[in-house]
Amino acid sequence: MFLSYLKLINFRNYKYLEVNFNKGINYILGENAKGKTNLVEAIYFLSIARSFKTNNIKELFKKNSDDFFVKGIFNSNSDSNNELEIYANSKGKRITLNNKKIAKTSELSRYISALVFTPNDTFLLKDSPKDRRYFMNLNISKLYKNYPYYLNNYEKLLKERNSILKEENIDYSLLNVVTNELIDTSKEIYSYRNKFFEQINDKINSIYKELDENNNKISVKYESFISDLDNYKNLANKIYKDSLKEDILKKVTTKGIHKEDFSIYLNEKDIGIYGSQGENRLINLSLILTPYFINNEFNIKPIVILDDVLSELDMHHESKLINFLNNLEQVFITGTKENNLLKNNVYYVDNDDVYRR
Secondary structure, three states: OEEEEEEEEEEOOEEEEEEEOOOEEEEEEOOOOOOHHHHHHHHHHHHHOOOOOOOOHHHHEOOOOOEEEEEEEEEOOOOOEEEEEEEEEOOEEEEEEOOEEOOOHHHHHHOOOEEEEOHHHHHHHHOOHHHHHHHHHHHHHHHOOOHHHHHHHHHHHHHHHHHHHHOOOOOHHHHHHHHHHHHHHHHHHHHHHHHHHHHHHHHHHHHHHHHOOOOOOEEEEEEOOOOOOOOHHHHHHHHHHHOHHHHHHHOOOOOOHHHOEEEEEEOOEEHHHHOOHHHHHHHHHHHHHHHHHOOOOOOOOOEEEEOOOOOOOOHHHHHHHHHHHOOOOEEEEEEOOOOOOOOOOEEEEEOOEEEOO
16 A cells, blocks of 8 residues: 555645655655655544644644645555545544545554654653553554454543542442453453564564664563453452552552553663663664554555654664665655665655655
8 A cells, every 4th residue: 555646735834735656765855844744744644633743633734724634545456546535623523535434533544554753753662651552552553443442442441430439439339340341341452462562572673683783682571461361350350459449549540451561672671771872763663663564454554654764873774774665665754865875756845845856
């Protein structure tokens, strides 16, 4: 799958733009603050109807506008095209695929997928567990169609359980019912997460070796709420029973999959603690690229978006990365300098214009 056509109206700095793209690497070249990141942000927006830069939809409106429109045409290997359109204003979004309304944004993963790396992702393993859980949940949702259902159900049950804990006179019968439902849903989520990290560990080392020739060993550790699928419900019941006093005191559910995390180890050392910035950059890049090589239920390969990925790489690692990316179906790279390794499919960005020479 690849994006062949993009249309923007009032998106960020673009009042009106139409541009065609090709398979392989598309190099988005221009000075800083001219719209390179805004362009790839729009491409990513088509995949999940949200930005990788902000949660505030109004920040995506062009100045003095109160709405925007994004359209993409995606070509698949079966020679069929999908036309995706998203209109957004302060009240919400309207999404259509081939002129048919998409009710839930999670449905987009069945047709379009994208992976993104930004300069901030260098610090993913040093940031808060919340950021890593977002990365985990987002990528699993793109791989398995039922995962968003269980995740949404868990969030509803967690909210209900927390509401019960805040009551002055707690209904323990209701609390027990909700807790059991929470455990059932947690078990399903754990099975998906555990499978995801098994697949990550199976692929990440081979990707990292393509980017850095050092004989290092990477392992990803999933820090799960409970790590025994066969005895999950019994163990979870015991944990919730043991933590009930603390939950009542704090009026919130203190244990559960909403607290889970993961770490990456380089030669058995936590990269988030001991890794250099260069090591963090390459390992995080490897982590973000790994889902590309995991088989998913939608049978589509994601578009890869790399924002300012080359700026802190030396020539050796830059060459290794570009050689690796040449094997992927479609990649978008932003940069500020001409690059001898990226002479084809170069798109020049200058304010609200994108053109090819």
